[in-house]
Each structure stands twice: as C-alpha cells, then as structure tokens.
Amino acid sequence: MLKIFIGFVVFAALALFVIMKGGNSLDMGGEKHGDTSHTEPASAPVKAASNTP
Amino acid sequence: MATLDVNRPMTTEEKKVIFASSLGTVFEWYDFYLYGSLAAIIAKQFFSGLDEGSAFIFALLAFAAGFIVRPFGAIFFGRLGDMIGRKYTFLVTILIMGLSTFIVGILPNYASIGVAAPVILICLRLLQGLALGGEYGGAATYVAEHAPHDKRGAYTSWIQTTATLGLFLSLMVILGTRTVLGEADFAEWGWRVPFIVSIALLAVSVYIRLSMNESPAFAKMKAEGKTSKAPLSESFGQWKNLKIVILALIGLTAGQAVVWYSGQFYALFFLTQSLKVNGADANIFVAVSLLIGTPFFIVFGALSDKIGRKPIIMLGCLLAVLTYFPVFEALTKAANPALYEAQQKSQVVVTADPAECSFQFNPTGTVKFTSSCDVAKQKLAASSVSYSNVVAPAGTKATIKVGETVINVAVTEEDIAAAKEAAEKKVADAKAATPVDDKAVAAAEASVKALSDPKKSKDAVLTANLSAALKAAGYPAKADPARVDSVKVVLILTYLVILVTMVYGPIAAMLVEMFPTRIRYTSMSLPYHIGNGWFGGLLPTTAFAIVAQTGDMYNGLWYPIIVAGMTFVIGMLFIKETKDVDIYEHD
Numbered sequence: 001m002l003k004i005f006i007g008f009v010v011f012a013a014l015a016l017f018v019i020m021k022g023g024n025s026l027d028m029g030g031e032k033h034g035d036t037s038h039t040e041p042a043s044a045p046v047k048a049a050s051n052t053p
Numbered sequence: 054m055a056t057l058d059v060n061r062p063m064t065t066e067e068k069k070v071i072f073a074s075s076l077g078t079v080f081e082w083y084d085f086y087l088y089g090s091l092a093a094i095i096a097k098q099f100f101s102g103l104d105e106g107s108a109f110i111f112a113l114l115a116f117a118a119g120f121i122v123r124p125f126g127a128i129f130f131g132r133l134g135d136m137i138g139r140k141y142t143f144l145v146t147i148l149i150m151g152l153s154t155f156i157v158g159i160l161p162n163y164a165s166i167g168v169a170a171p172v173i174l175i176c177l178r179l180l181q182g183l184a185l186g187g188e189y190g191g192a193a194t195y196v197a198e199h200a201p202h203d204k205r206g207a208y209t210s211w212i213q214t215t216a217t218l219g220l221f222l223s224l225m226v227i228l229g230t231r232t233v234l235g236e237a238d239f240a241e242w243g244w245r246v247p248f249i250v251s252i253a254l255l256a257v258s259v260y261i262r263l264s265m266n267e268s269p270a271f272a273k274m275k276a277e278g279k280t281s282k283a284p285l286s287e288s289f290g291q292w293k294n295l296k297i298v299i300l301a302l303i304g305l306t307a308g309q310a311v312v313w314y315s316g317q318f319y320a321l322f323f324l325t326q327s328l329k330v331n332g333a334d335a336n337i338f339v340a341v342s343l344l345i346g347t348p349f350f351i352v353f354g355a356l357s358d359k360i361g362r363k364p365i366i367m368l369g370c371l372l373a374v375l376t377y378f379p380v381f382e383a384l385t386k387a388a389n390p391a392l393y394e395a396q397q398k399s400q401v402v403v404t405a406d407p408a409e410c411s412f413q414f415n416p417t418g419t420v421k422f423t424s425s426c427d428v429a430k431q432k433l434a435a436s437s438v439s440y441s442n443v444v445a446p447a448g449t450k451a452t453i454k455v456g457e458t459v460i461n462v463a464v465t466e467e468d469i470a471a472a473k474e475a476a477e478k479k480v481a482d483a484k485a486a487t488p489v490d491d492k493a494v495a496a497a498e499a500s501v502k503a504l505s506d507p508k509k510s511k512d513a514v515l516t517a518n519l520s521a522a523l524k525a526a527g528y529p530a531k532a533d534p535a536r537v538d539s540v541k542v543v544l545i546l547t548y549l550v551i552l553v554t555m556v557y558g559p560i561a562a563m564l565v566e567m568f569p570t571r572i573r574y575t576s577m578s579l580p581y582h583i584g585n586g587w588f589g590g591l592l593p594t595t596a597f598a599i600v601a602q603t604g605d606m607y608n609g610l611w612y613p614i615i616v617a618g619m620t621f622v623i624g625m626l627f628i629k630e631t632k633d634v635d636i637y638e639h640d
C-alpha cells in the first residue's frame with residue numbers, strides 16, 4: 001500500500017505540474033459534447049472541444 | 054474460486070488481477086478521453102470541409118458514438134462475456150478500443166481523402182463507444198469474482214479510480230507532446246502522437262491480460278456446463294431478472310451517474326462558463342479536487358465492506374439532493390463574488406412572446422436558436438444573468454430590461470448605422486490619442502468590421518448594448534482573479550468529488566452482487582451504461598437548456614437533483630443491501 005501511495009503522490013504531482021503548464025490550452029472536459037454555442041466564458045479551455053466530437 | 058470469510062492480506066494473484074483489470078481500464082479511458090480533449094483539432098482536421106447539413110449529421114453521429122452507443126456495447130459484450138468468458142471478452146474490448154484509437158492517429162484527414170475521412174473517423178468513434186460499453190462490466194465482474202467475499206468493495210473500488218486517472222493520463226500525454234513539438238506542429242500533425250502512443254499501451258494491456266486466468270467462478274460454471282446459452286433472454290426476457298436490471302438503473306446508476314457528472318465535469322463547466330473563472334485557474338482547482346478525492350474511491354469501497362454498499366451510495370445521493378443548491382451558490386460567492394452581488398441587486402426582465410421561446414436542448418451544439426426570445430435568453434444565460442420572464446403580446450419581438458435600460462433584441466438598420474458611426478468615431482479617437490494604444494485601435498477597428506458585416510452586425514449591436522447595460526448593473530465580464538477565494542473553491546469542489554466517490558466507490562461491487570454469475574456481465578453492464586451514458590452524459594446539455602429556459606443559472610442543478618432524488622427514494626424502498634450476498638449461491 002505504501003508503494004501505491006507514493007506512486008499516486010508522484011502521479012498527482014506530475015498531473016498538477018502538467019495542468020499548471022497547460023494553462024488555457026488544456027481541456028479537462030473529457031466527455032463534453034456539442035454545447036459551445038450557448039456560452040461565452042471568460043477564457044475557456046480549448047474551445048470547440050465542446051463541439052465534440 | 055474466491056473463498057468466503059477470508060481475512061488475510063491480498064495474494065499475489067489477486068494483486069495481479071486488480072492491477073491488470075485497472076490498468077487496462079485506465080488505458081481505455083485514456084483512449085476515450087483523448088478524442089474529447091482534442092476535439093477542436095479533430096474537428097478542424099476532419100469536419101471543416103463539410104457543408105452545414107453534413108456537419109450537423111456528423112456532429113449528431115459523433116455525439117451518439119460517445120454516449121448513446123455505450124449500452125449497445127454493454128449488451129453485445131455482456132452477452133459474449135457470459136457465454137465465452139470474462140477474460141477473452143475484455144481482451145477483445147481493449148483490442149477494439151486500442152486499435153480504433155491507433156487508427157485515428159494514422160487516419161488521413163479531410164484534405165487528403167475527402168469525406169471518407171470523417172466517415173471512417175465516426176466509425177472508429179463508434180467502435181470506441183461500443184468497446185467502452187463492454188469494458189467496465191468485464192473489469193468489475195472479473196475483479197469481483199476473484200475477490201474474497203468480505204473485500205469485494207475494496208477490490209473493485211480500484212476499477213472506480215480508472216476514469217479519473219485515465220483523464221489525467223490523456224492530458225499529460227497531450228501536454229507532453231505539445232511541449233516537445235510546439236503549438237504549430239502539434240496542431241498540424243503532432244496531435245496524432247497521443248493516439249499513436251495508444252498502441253504501446255494496448256500492447257502492455259494485452260500482454261498482461263493474456264497472462265491472466267479466467268474468472269474461477271466462470272471457469273467452474275463452464276466446466277459444469279451451466280453457462281447461459283442466451284444471456285440476453287435470461288437477463289431481459291425474464292421478469293425476475295429484468296426487474297432487478299430496471300431497479301439497478303433507477304435505484305442506483307442513474308443517481309450515481311448524475312452525481313458523478315456533476316462533480317467530475319459540470320463543476321468545471323460551471324466555473325468557466327457560468328462563473329467566468331479563467332480557464333487555467335479552473336483547471337487547477339478541479340485537478341486539485343479530483344486528486345484529493347481520488348483515494349476516497351478506495352476508502353468508500355472498503356468501508357462498504359464493513360457497513361454496507363447501500364448506506365454510502367444512498368447518503369451520497371441524499372447529500373447531493375440537499376446540498377447542491379447551497380454548495381453551488383457558495384461556489385459562486387467564492388469564485389466570482391462580484392457576479393453574486395450583481396445577481397442579488399439587479400433586476401433583469403425578458404419580455405417576449407412565449408410562442409417565440411424554445412427549450413434550448415442542443416446536445417450536438419449544431420442547432421441554431423434564432424428567434425428574438427431565444428437569442429435574448431441565450432445571451433443572458435451565457436452571461437450568467439438571472440432574469441424573470443414577462444409575457445408579451447403575440448408577434449412582439451423580445452426586449453431585455455436591465456434596471457431601467459430597455460434593449461431591443463431585434464436590431465434595426467438604423468441601430469446598426471448609429472453603432473457603426475460611433476465605432477468609427479472611436480477608431481478616429483483611438484488613432485488620435487497620445488500615445489496611441491494599439492490594442493484600443495485594433496479593438497475599435499474590429500468593432501467597425503463586425504458592424505460592416507451583414508451576417509455579424511445585428512449580433513454585434515445587441516452584444517455591445519447588452520454588455521454595456523450589464524456592466525452598468527455590476528455584472529462582471531470575467532471573474533476577478535484577485536477576489537477568487539482559491540482555498541474555498543478547492544474545498545467546495547473537493548466536497549463535490551467526495552460525493553462522487555461515495556456513490557461510485559461501492560457501486561461496482563453492488564452491481565456484481567445483484568446478479569447471478571451466468572448473466573452477471575450482461576445484466577450489470579446495461580444499467581451502468583444507460584445510467585452513465587444517457588442520464589449522466591446528457592447532464593450538461595439538459596442543465597443549460599433549463600438555465601436558458603428559466604433564467605436562473607442554478608436551475609440546471611434541478612436535473613441532477615431530481616434524478617439523484619429519484620434514485621434515493623427508489624433505492625431506499627426497493628434496493629436490498631448486497632454486501633453479504635453469496636455471489637455464487639445460484640451457480
């Protein structure tokens with residue numbers, strides 16, 4: 001369990017580093033689909049991702 | 054076969070089972086999320102050459118492929134898993150997912166092969182949706198059938214972490230590639246790399262899964278000739294099983310799905326779209342909360358082995374019902390207090406002919422709502438403005454009243470001419486200023502350009518008038534980073550994720566325990582994917598439509614609240630606790 005915990009902490013640190021570096025260019029919406037037309041966010045993550053496909 | 058009443062550390066075999074199943078499922082989610090995360094680039098590469106009618110159809114198909122098709126994958130692969138075995142079926146699902154993803158990476162774009170490109174892409178996305186539909190049931194069943202009786206919740210909860218981990222993995226690979234190649238190359242061809250990388254992940258998964266043994270319960274059943282010849286008929290054609298499938302959907306997975314989507318994705322949507330928080334900051338807030346919350350999948354899975362699955366899942370649903378409104382309101386105060394203050398103070402009224410007002414349900418993002426009422430509501434909903442509705446006489450065009458300022462949604466040519474004249478004066482003033490502010494000049498010139506374009510001029514005038522009125526009423530265009538209470542935001546988001554872990558952590562074990570071995574894969578997969586694919590997947594779209602219809606940005610929460618509430622009531626009344634069920638009793 002300790003190894004898993006350490007592994008997760010390393011993964012989490014890496015993930016956070018990536019997210020911080022990614023800035024606005026990362027879209028964490030994952031499964032979004034076709035909704036952009038409605039909204040005018042301040043500064044959205046990569047747009048038209050919500051135009052999913 | 055996993056024995057009853059064992060209280061001992063995990064064996065090596067059991068660790069291998071959990072690791073193999075979870076790793077493969079992480080990779081499946083990685084494959085699936087890549088598509089959504091890179092959707093903008095994919096759209097540009099494959100759909101930009103299409104005419105509007107075709108683009109609409111493809112958008113619809115892509116939406117269907119990601120969500121609607123999952124239950125069909127559940128049926129197809131569930132049946133296979135109950136007839137030929139868990140091991141080979143969820144080897145097939147990962148092969149299909151991995152190969153589909155890889156092929157997306159090497160698929161020529163629209164510019165190279167024309168309309169064949171989006172057609173093939175959609176087929177590949179459909180295969181991904183089908184594969185995903187088959188993966189979860191297989192992984193959960195496989196792990197559960199290896200787990201000791203009193204550790205089933207703990208063991209299967211590892212599978213429950215995979216969606217979150219898969220999302221992060223996809224983002225890490227995307228950003229890593231982007232950083233190495235640079236933006237221009239990434240947009241041109243580098244986007245293919247994360248898809249192509251999937252072949253390596255597939256190889257690892259296949260190697261590991263090939264080395265696994267079949268589930269002992271299934272192997273025993275097969276040796277005794279007791280496997281089902283027609284799992285679909287048994288699962289859904291016999292009322293004694295079908296009623297449990299239906300109960301599993303409305304009394305468990307529907308509520309779990311809406312809580313999951315609310316915490317995992319809607320919270321991000323709400324932060325950026327409704328609260329206008331900077332995208333980069335919102336990503337960090339959500340990421341931190343997800344990472345803090347992820348271990349709780351295991352915590353609640355393990356806890357469910359002690360106190361039961363039902364209390365934890367039902368409590369999660371109940372807390373969602375009772376606390377979503379105050380929690381999201383608290384999120385507004387923490388992330389954009391100026392917006393909260395403006396909503397309390399300002400009176401905004403939309404006066405419109407009801408015949409012109411649609412329910413703006415738009416899952417593919419391609420439907421255009423163009424009546425004056427729809428345009429008014431869309432703009433206000435997009436600006437997170439709360440408004441009340443007044444009925445206007447038939448045929449009247451909509452107006453928006455902000456405080457004492459009345460704005461006509463139907464813009465006239467005179468309005469455009471006046472706005473253009475004012476904009477041209479602004480350009481002249483900006484150029485004559487000392488020193489010249491280039492940004493101001495560029496913005497003013499862009500305004501003139503928009504007002505000169507017949508397709509954009511009406512929208513430009515309306516947007517400008519509305520923005521000015523809202524600004525005067527105190528509505529902020531963006532969340533002020535200096536006023537964002539980051540700690541509070543993360544705490545609130547983490548609470549939402551904890552609810553996710555409560556409803557999702559124990560659910561794999563519970564679904565497994567509700568069905569006999571011979572039809573388990575089929576029976577548990579379908580309610581899971583209808584719940585998550587349909588109830589959950591449609592949450593953002595439905596929530597927005599409700600917000601636009603009613604004029605209150607929190608009203609979208611009624612959708613998850615009603616569904617979670619339904620699950621709570623049905624679950625409490627009709628779902629039996631399953632933690633002590635002998636899952637081999639009917640074998």
